Amino acid sequence: MKIRTKLTLIYTVISTAILLAFSIVIYYSAHKSRESEFFTALEQEAITKANLFFIAKVDTTTLQTIYRSNIEVINEVEVAIYDAGFNLLYHDAEDIDHVQETPEMIDEIIDNGEIRFYQDDWQAIGLRYKYNGIAYAITATAYDRYGYSKLFDLRNTMLTVLIMAMAVIYLAGLYFSKKAFDPVKAMIRKAESITASNLDLRLPSTGNHDELSQMADTFNKMLNRLEDSFNSQKEFVSNISHELRTPLAAMTTELDLAIQKERTTAEYQKIIKNVLFDSRRLAALSNNLLDLAKAGYDPQEISFKVIRMDEVLLDAMQTVMKHRPGYAVNLHFEDSEENDEAAGVFGNEYLLKTAFIKIMENGCKFSPDNRCETFIHQSPETITITIKDNGIGIPDDELPEIFKPFFRGSNRSYTEGNGIGLPLAQKIVSLHKGSISVSSQTGKGTTFVVSIPVI
Structure with a gap:
């Protein structure tokens, strides 16, 4: 069932329930009002006939004749008068006698002063009436044909109105739910048209700051991230294809030349060295790509534990220094006091080690003396590692780009590289909720500052 239909039905049921509750209250109030008014009318009729009998001395035959004449056209009240000894003094129609009085009933009337009760659908009342100091019991009963007819008409009218109201409410619910969900339909149509080839499309937003507008804005933000991710992926594939193509082409060319004719041992050794150099470049690139992919994993899937940054x-x-015999890295501890608990962070040892290897190698290979200095300092909140070199430096306009994968600056001719090391280091530091910054002066060197929160 569609949400629109479900909301319409819920709206109809709730509205109908409210109308039904009001109708029941109105009907019950009308019923009680009719009952109370008819009991009052019975009381007045009983007292009037008692006054005619005791005070006006109207004879019994006349009163009974009036009663029998009236019951043919109106809801005439049947009245009976008893004394305290259950002796019948007067009755409008003793042969009919709807009340069926008993001695106990007469005693209750005289003792309590008034009783009200029903005889089937007939309302009846008993009253104590005093005349010349003597208490008498008067009963009066009648069928409220007019009142019941009004209640019947009221009930039928309310049922008819309720059924018509249900239909109107349902149709109104369909209309307003359609109007309310028109923006959702527009979003659905727009979303269905968005594919990998047109990720620049966005969902329409009403700008009203309502829930639908918030949903559209949230979805558009997700599309922005997806578009950036797709663009980065395309750029990544393009760059990696270029990086792989260059050494593979060189290796293919060297091997093609090697098999074209017989060569001396020295020439073969030179070709093998060239191919070996390119194959090592491919191996280094593959390792860097694997580390880059590992650094992009969900943090929940990476094993973290307490480790010491100094180690x-x-x-x-x-x-x-083992893999690059010509490189030199000096490590300086800026904390004067030794502390076994110092330099402790919650992280992945392999990844952090990889990140600092990339930064150290970057500093050494761009320095004339292949040397860099590393400083470690611990504060109560963070561990700060500073890596400095005295190399050729990075131009100011290239500093914002150095953490982009495969970016090679104007210093690319100084030494080989593939532009993955620094982006890899940044991903690893971010994975550990840390930060990395860089400052550089052309011809004077570069400084990297890494801050990682302590446990």
């Missing part, structure tokens, strides 16, 4: 940095420094 991570020492391990990274030794790895750099």
Whole structure:
């Protein structure tokens, strides 16, 4: 069932229930009002006939004749008068006698002064009447044909109005739900037209700051992220294709030349060295891509534990100097006091080590002396690692771009690289809820500052 239909039905049921409740209250009030008014009319009729009998001394035959004449056209009241000894003094129609009085009833009337009751659909009342100091019991009963007819008409009218109201409410609900869901339909049609080839399309927003507008804005923000992700993916594929094509083309060319004719041992060794160089470039690129992908995982899927940053940095420094014999990294502890609990963070040791290896290698390879200095400082909230070099530096206009994958600046001719190391380091630092910043002066060197929260 569609939400529009469901809301219409709920709206109709609730509205009908409210109307039905009001109708029941109105009908009950009318019923009680009719009952009370008719009991009052019975009381007045009983007292009037008692006055005619006791005070006006109207004879019994005349009163009975009036009663029998009136019952043919109006709701005439049947009245009976008893004394305290249950002796009948007067009765409008003793042969009819709807009340069926008993001695107990007469005693109750004289003791209590008044009783009200029903005989089937006939209302009856008993009154104590005093004349010349003597108490008498008067009963009066009648069928309120006119009152019941009005109640019957009221009930039928309310049922008819209720049924008509249900139909009107349902149709009104359909109309207003359609108007309310028109923006949703427009969003659905627009969303169905959005594909990978036209991610620039956006859902229409009313700008009214209502829930539909908020949903459209949220969806559009998601589309912005998807578009950025698709564009980044396209750029990534384009860049990685270029990075892979260059060494593969070089290797293919070297091998083609090698098999074209017989060559000397020295020439073969040179070709093998060139191919080996390109294959190592491919291996390094593959490793960097794997690390980059690992750094992009969901943090919940990466194993984190408490680690010491000083040990991570020492391990990274030794790895750099082992794999790059010409590189030199010096590590400085700025905290004067030794503390076994110092430099503790909650993170992944392999990833953090990879990040600092990339930054250290970057500093060394762009420095004439292949050297960089690393400083570690701990505050109550963060651990700050500063890595400085005295290399060629980075131009100011290129600083905002260095953390983009595959970006190679104007210094690309200085040494080989593939533009993955620094973006990888930034992803890893962000994964650990840290921050990384860079400052540089052309010809004087570059400084990277990494801050990671302590546990």
